[in-house]
């Protein structure tokens with residue numbers, strides 16, 4: 089049995105009167121790729137953001153790589169280096185080069201010298217196929233390239249797990265493949281990943297497990313083939329047939 | 335007529351005094367602009383704390399010092415503080431008044447700049463382990479300042495003009511020195527000199543500002 093990297097128990101999240109997560113459990117084993125699907129507003133992003141405490145859960149526990157994220161004694165900034173996150177809208181720093189984006193946290197959080205950080209940063213850019221774009225600013229890069237820089241920014245810190253929140257939803261269709269390719273490489277290198285996405289083809293090819301969420305609960309989970317071909321719940325079936333029509 | 339309005343002989347005699355005033359105006363600007371920016375930065379950073387115990391006093395503070403006429407504030411400090419047992423001198427009073435008054439203006443500009451940076455920027459920074467303050471310093475503020483650069487410049491222009499208020503509390507800046515020279519020569523020439531000098535130092539700033547504003551407009555299109 090592989091080591092558990094992410095262990096979330098009984099997660100609840102309220103936004104005022106809105107109850108967005110209603111008791112979600114999520115275990116992710118080392119090297120596992122867990123896919124999360126579900127209708128808009130079902131709480132997928134909120135769940136993901138609870139896993140690095142960008143969102144403070146109202147109740148429950150989150151342990152990542154043995155660190156209790158909700159313990160007040162935990163140095164959250166230190167812990168977050170182990171949890172990479174990639175956003176739908178890339179969120180690259182527009183006033184810095186690609187390399188600057190990748191090295192900022194290496195220098196300011198991991199305490200590397202500029203030379204060390206640059207070396208690590210260039211290697212990370214090379215891993216996403218953008219070694220030759222190190223000195224470009226985000227404005228000079230395509231959406232696909234920007235998202236790959238964002239992935240490089242996260243992996244440069246050598247995280248134990250990577251969280252992806254709809255990493256290809258903002259991309260033109262012809263650019264999706266390059267980002268999925270990088271994610272596939274990461275997976276092949278043994279990265280533990282939680283991916284919110286509706287890229288069914290990628291899920292089938294790469295996911296170990298698919299979670300279907302609706303209204304703040306995990307309705308059903310299982311291997312991709314089971315969830316996509318033979319869902320047991322009506323809600324899952326309805327959702328799968330709806331997205332396959334698109 | 336022109337002779338009495340601008341008298342070359344008097345100009346030559348008054349030149350050292352007026353130039354001395356110019357030097358002090360420059361020094362005063364170099365003091366009060368950073369001071370105002372510092373005050374503004376503190377206010378803008380406090381504004382990102384959404385807690386009501388910070389928010390309401392902050393809003394009251396900013397409103398108060400923006401509503402209060404700077405000249406009145408200055409005179410109040412200069413003439414009022416001695417009665418509270420605090421004798422500060424003109425220079426210190428100008429520094430405090432500018433910190434309070436122009437700080438409130440700079441604060442509002444910087445706050446708007448910070449608000450203009452998408453929240454995803456902070457989230458990305460925080461997700462890599464940067465602290466709140468580091469995210470502000472390295473990610474948000476550089477973008478915020480760039481977004482409101484024309485407004486910061488325009489406010490700075492106003493601040494430099496406002497340094498002439500120092501003359502009221504006997505700070506020997508350009509206007510004060512010119513009036514001194516005028517009162518001993520019984521001739522307006524030194525004042526004309528000061529006016530020309532003000533224009534000469536401010537005009538390049540105005541040009542620069544126009545160019546910045548045009549560029550900002552073009553970028554928005």
Ligand SMILES: Nc1ncnc2c1ncn2[C@@H]1O[C@H](COP(=O)(O)OP(=O)(O)OP(=O)(O)O)[C@@H](O)[C@H]1O
Nearest residue numbers: 103104106108126127128129130131132133134135
């Ligand atoms: N900061 C917030 N304040 C208030 N409500 C929020 C906040 N963030 C999310 N919500 C609400 O919580 C619910 C779940 O949002 P969430 O973003 O987790 O959904 P999602 O499954 O990721 O949806 P999508 O597929 O559209 O991204 C939504 O109704 C949303 O409006």
Ligand SMILES: [Mg+2]
Nearest residue numbers: 132133134253
């Ligand atoms: Mg979402």
